[in-house]
Amino acid sequence: MGFKPITVFRRIWASILQSCCGQRRSVRKQVSHELQSVRGAERRRALARELSRVANATVSEALSFGSIDAARPAWRVGVTGPPGSGKSTLIAHLATERLKRYPPSFEAGNERIAVLAVDPSSPVSGGALLGDRIRMDALADDLRTYVRSIASRGGAEGLAHNIADILAVTDAYGFDEILLESVGVGQAECAIRALVDTLVLVLHPDAGDSIQAMKSGILELSDVYVVNKADLRGAQTAAAELRAVLKAVASSAWNPPVIEVSREKGMGLESLSEAIDRHRAYVAGTRDAKCVTHSRRRYHLRSLLQRRIDEVLEENPAVVAISEARARFTAGIALMSNIGAGNVMAIDRPSAAV
Numbered sequence: 001m002g003f004k005p006i007t008v009f010r011r012i013w014a015s016i017l018q019s020c021c022g023q024r025r026s027v028r029k030q031v032s033h034e035l036q037s038v039r040g041a042e043r044r045r046a047l048a049r050e051l052s053r054v055a056n057a058t059v060s061e062a063l064s065f066g067s068i069d070a071a072r073p074a075w076r077v078g079v080t081g082p083p084g085s086g087k088s089t090l091i092a093h094l095a096t097e098r099l100k101r102y103p104p105s106f107e108a109g110n111e112r113i114a115v116l117a118v119d120p121s122s123p124v125s126g127g128a129l130l131g132d133r134i135r136m137d138a139l140a141d142d143l144r145t146y147v148r149s150i151a152s153r154g155g156a157e158g159l160a161h162n163i164a165d166i167l168a169v170t171d172a173y174g175f176d177e178i179l180l181e182s183v184g185v186g187q188a189e190c191a192i193r194a195l196v197d198t199l200v201l202v203l204h205p206d207a208g209d210s211i212q213a214m215k216s217g218i219l220e221l222s223d224v225y226v227v228n229k230a231d232l233r234g235a236q237t238a239a240a241e242l243r244a245v246l247k248a249v250a251s252s253a254w255n256p257p258v259i260e261v262s263r264e265k266g267m268g269l270e271s272l273s274e275a276i277d278r279h280r281a282y283v284a285g286t287r288d289a290k291c292v293t294h295s296r297r298r299y300h301l302r303s304l305l306q307r308r309i310d311e312v313l314e315e316n317p318a319v320v321a322i323s324e325a326r327a328r329f330t331a332g333i334a335l336m337s338n339i340g341a342g343n344v345m346a347i348d349r350p351s352a353a354v
Contacts, residue, residue: 044111044146047173054165055150059308062162074114074175076167077276078196080158080218083184085202086228090261091115091179095139097269098177098276102144112144114170117181118160120152146175154310157191158182161307164300167195185218193221194299197292198279200224200272203242205235220249223256224275230260230268254282 054065079087079094095113102112139145153161159182160166170178182192193199201222225246227239243258257275261268 043173047146047169048148050169051148051150051166054162054169055153055160057162057165059304059311062165062304065165072174073171074178075198075280076178076180076196078180078182078192078199079202080182080185080189080192080199080222081202081226081228082204085184085204087181087184087202088117089263090202090226090228091117091181092139093263093269094272095145095179096142097273099142099144102176104144110144111146111173112176113146113179114173114175114177115139115145115147115179115181116166116170117147117149118152118155118158118163118183119149120183146173152183156303156306157189158185159191159195161303164195164296164303188218190218190221191299193218194295197283198223198276200226200276202226202228203238205229205232205238219245220251223254223279224272225256225258226268226272227258227260228262230262231264235260235262253286254279 054062057065079091081087092115095115098113139147150160150163150166152159155161155163163180167178167180180192180196182189185192199222201218201224203226205227225242227235227242229235230239239258239260246256246258257271259268259272259275261272
């Protein structure tokens with residue numbers, strides 16, 4: 001066969017066209033991914049704006065929101081405990097561990113886990129540092145997570161104002177799980193129980209006295225217990241004391257596990273994640289959904305009523321003045337009653353000089 005320039009030219013041209021078309025398809029696919037990413041990023045910004053609007057809402061504005069129902073509510077995991085127990089760092093590593101259950105994603109809009117961290121507000125300035133996000137930097141680059149710090153704004157029991165609506169909005173976004181971190185709490189601050197499905201109580205190694213103090217408080221209501229910083233001295237003792245207390249106060253078929261977690265030793269996180277899954281499976285077969293809804297609505301109503309009282313007192317100083325005057329009047333009456341009772345007793349009592 002002889003050399004045929006036309007045939008060679010056609011082959012070269014065909015290869016160029018195929019290359020160009022392939023590159024065009026590749027570019028088109030890349031553009032498609034970018035468009036999806038833009039839509040996802042815009043969706044995240046929309047969620048951020050909505051959360052800000054809800055968090056800043058007054059009581060009357062909150063009442064105007066109506067019912068925010070999610071087609072598929074997220075599983076809510078509450079993380080609470082005393083100050084300094086390492087809740088924020090634990091949540092960051094727990095979220096990373098739980099992400100192993102979901103396929104990787106490099107596009108915004110495929111979020112799986114939302115982290116809502118309540119930070120304490122200053123009683124003087126009203127501001128909040130919102131420093132919990134600093135401890136969650138490891139989650140920032142994973143598009144499957146969404147982290148939001150929320151100022152407590154004077155919210156009671158370690159939570160923030162409008163937290164019920166904030167959770168409802170986050171639910172409606174379509175997350176699979178929501179991790180809710182409370183401000184550091186003590187014995188009687190149990191409100192988070194009404195808002196979450198699984199409650200994790202985090203304690204530090206030297207929590208022996210705290211365990212004794214919490215017997216009749218939050219200790220009775222938690223589902224999973226964590227002795228954090230288990231590489232420190234006293235962690236095993238604290239865990240043993242906690243197991244003994246839980247055995248004494250056990251009141252249900254669920255046996256709450258006590259898990260020792262140490263970031264330094266790389267232990268406990270997988271066990272903690274598995275414990276949350278076991279509790280979820282247990283709850284699925286035993287919980288009354290109507291009772292859960294009633295409990296959450298009751299908390300929502302009580303929190304709005306308390307906030308409305310605070311708003312009225314702040315907007316009407318005269319009410320406070322009347323209240324103070326009434327308190328002084330009541331105290332005066334009580335004092336006069338005591339003095340009168342004392343005089344009667346003095347009159348009835350025989351004099352020592354007689």
